[in-house]
Amino acid sequence: AQSVAQPEDQVNVAEGNPLTVKCTYSVSGNPYLFWYVQYPNRGLQFLLKYITGDNLVKGSYGFEAEFNKSQTSFHLKKPSALVSDSALYFCAVRDIRNSGGYQKVTFGTGTKLQVIP
């Protein structure tokens, strides 16, 4: 079984400060990891993913995430937050051994990021 946890329902950060949105995962094998962002009444937009290789992954809009295998974490980070970054962020995981007719991705419960001007 695979699962992902986002321990914070909401994260508040002042504009210009660094931000971190936490994510931990559980898989039997090796993970594929994803971050998505959702703006109100919109679908999810892909931000970045970790498949293999460098543990630090850079994505869209200045976001990055660090894969930490020992801590089973994939926290989302940005050096300087913008008010426009305020949105709902979802972490997702898929076990690369999860094959068959389809490969299901499990999403976390989401973290609301509020950037304060």
Added chain:
Amino acid sequence: GAVVSQHPSWVICKSGTSVKIECRSLDFQATTMFWYRQFPKQSLMLMATSNEGSKATYEQGVEKDKFLINHASLTLSTLTVTSAHPEDSSFYICSARAYGPTDTQYFGPGTRLTVL
């Protein structure tokens, strides 16, 4: 690239009617499409997965006769909510995945369904 569209973006219907939602991958061929349901302030709940030309695979607890899914081509999947009731009101989101090692799902903008 990797654009997924959904139509309509919102729909209001009377109880007992059926509603069809279309999901299209505009610039790639989607071997697999997923349908999700999202309740307010909650995560996405996977309803079903469809592969082109095959019957959809439904998640446990999802009524296949109520939520009809058709994936007739590599760029189009449809979700039909049959005999809709107010409890079916929700935000429905599709996603599409192309064949290959990247495994990235690309999401449509969602459809807000309100059943009166």
